[in-house]
Amino acid sequence: MHNFNVELNKLQLPELPYGFDALEPYIDAQTMELHYTKHHQGYYNKLMNAIKGTDLENQDIYKTFSEISKHPVGVRNNGGGTWNHALFWEIMSGNGGGTPSEEIGNAINGAFGSFDDFKDQFTKAALGRFGSGWAWLIVDDNKKLEICSTPNQDNPLMDVSDCKGTPVLGIDVWEHAYYLKYQNRRPEYVDAFWNVINWDAVNEKYKDAVK
Numbered sequence: 081m082h083n084f085n086v087e088l089n090k091l092q093l094p095e096l097p098y099g100f101d102a103l104e105p106y107i108d109a110q111t112m113e114l115h116y117t118k119h120h121q122g123y124y125n126k127l128m129n130a131i132k133g134t135d136l137e138n139q140d141i142y143k144t145f146s147e148i149s150k151h152p153v154g155v156r157n158n159g160g161g162t163w164n165h166a167l168f169w170e171i172m173s174g175n176g177g178g179t180p181s182e183e184i185g186n187a188i189n190g191a192f193g194s195f196d197d198f199k200d201q202f203t204k205a206a207l208g209r210f211g212s213g214w215a216w217l218i219v220d221d222n223k224k225l226e227i228c229s230t231p232n233q234d235n236p237l238m239d240v241s242d243c244k245g246t247p248v249l250g251i252d253v254w255e256h257a258y259y260l261k262y263q264n265r266r267p268e269y270v271d272a273f274w275n276v277i278n279w280d281a282v283n284e285k286y287k288d289a290v291k
């Protein structure tokens with residue numbers, strides 16, 4: 081069911097699909113470099129250590145997420161950290177921004193009334209997440225779009241999540257994602273994010289998720 085992106089299905093550290101400076105001025109190069117080479121790499125390395133020699137090494141990560149409550153917390157935190165960032169890099173682009181069209185544009189209008197209403201609700205979810213976590217646009221089991229947020233490195237693929245579905249868009253609201261440029265001003269970071277969303281990538285994920 082979650083085969084919308086075979087690459088994300090693998091336990092791997094994907095290459096960043098653009099240079100560290102590609103998202104300037106909205107997300108600065110230094111933040112991108114630290115975020116990818118230290119944070120994402122760190123989650124990946126810790127995940128590999130946590131599952132070494134266990135059945136999880138060869139198990140589909142979506143299956144692992146679907147029963148994450150049975151596994152050590154290190155698998156939950158670092159598995160989420162590995163997968164969430166892989167999605168995050170993919171749904172951004174230096175040529176991003178604008179308003180979505182095609183299937184995802186129509187679905188957003190249908191679910192939220194308009195793009196501006198969607199933007200307001202997604203922004204609220206991102207700003208309302210206390211402490212560290214993520215805000216998501218997901219496709220739920222009824223193939224409807226929903227907005228929600230999760231703490232820490234949890235995601236809506238996990239059985240422990242309050243909201244469940246397939247993420248097609250997500251924003252990292254950990255301070256490490258924005259502190260160097262925006263310090264404590266999370267609203268400015270979330271506002272800037274709209275300029276780097278790769279709606280073509282989101283549309284592909286949406287189409288796969290509703291298949």
Ligand code: MN3
Pocket residue numbers: 115119165252254256257
């Ligand atoms: Mn992060």
